[in-house]
Amino acid sequence: MSKQELEVIGQGADGCCDGLASAPLDDERVAQLAKVFKALGDPVRLRLLSMIASREGGEVCVCEMTPAFDLSQPTISHHLKLLRQAGLIDCERRGTWVYYWVLPGALDQLAAFLTMPQTAGATA
């Protein structure tokens, strides 16, 4: 089950850490980044991710997340799947329950991408 995420953040390929302002961005990298940002662009998924990331142990059981929302269980499962396909989280079944945790590398690369290389115009 945990083999399904798409390795969306291009960390094995060539352009590892280009940054928003470095260049006009090639199409493939744009598509990957857009997918991750789209996964973050929903309040429910953002709360889910925050709920997982803020946990001390780093892992949260689905049985704890589902009742925290006013949504059905399939809906929560669907949002978790999208976060996983974006490469932001991963999961593992442990007996009856399934636990999710954050893949910190994905978040760090996103943060690095968004960080402007100092004041624009200084290099002119």
Add this chain to the structure above:
Amino acid sequence: MSKQELEVIGQGADGCCDGLASAPLDDERVAQLAKVFKALGDPVRLRLLSMIASREGGEVCVCEMTPAFDLSQPTISHHLKLLRQAGLIDCERRGTWVYYWVLPGALDQLAAFLTMPQTAGATA
């Protein structure tokens, strides 16, 4: 025209720089952040933002961006509007042409939000 952006990044309110893993995130902040991430979650808007951010002068005329895409002019205008409403860019009319630039504070706050406060579980 440039008064229309929504000041989406909550920099004037209380919780300025909480971070993903600090707490379960209150609803209002989640909605604001989701809106910004959703604005970034489209390949066209990501390319537009990169095109603006990578410019030395920091400003790009719409007349330069529109022909760079295989899309109609209203579509580009629409995407620029969404980026502006998300608080990521701003614009100004100068004679016949309209110039766009990046609001770096928005990107920096997003990056800070995504940066994990070191290894989860260390604070336990």
Add this chain to the structure above:
DNA sequence: AGGTTGCATCAACGAACGTCAATACAAGCC
């Protein structure tokens, strides 16, 4: 004034998204 160019807005269409009830699958318990 009239004409032209650059950009935004409007109205409408198909596609993608978020949600749910129903169902299926996995694991434990009797």
Add this chain to the structure above:
DNA sequence: GGCTTGTATTGACGTTCGTTGATGCAACCT
């Protein structure tokens, strides 16, 4: 085995999104 609980998948629905042609507005130029 059958029953119960936890989670994922399916199929369907209404809503939102991305795109377009048509139109409107602003600024320049004769």
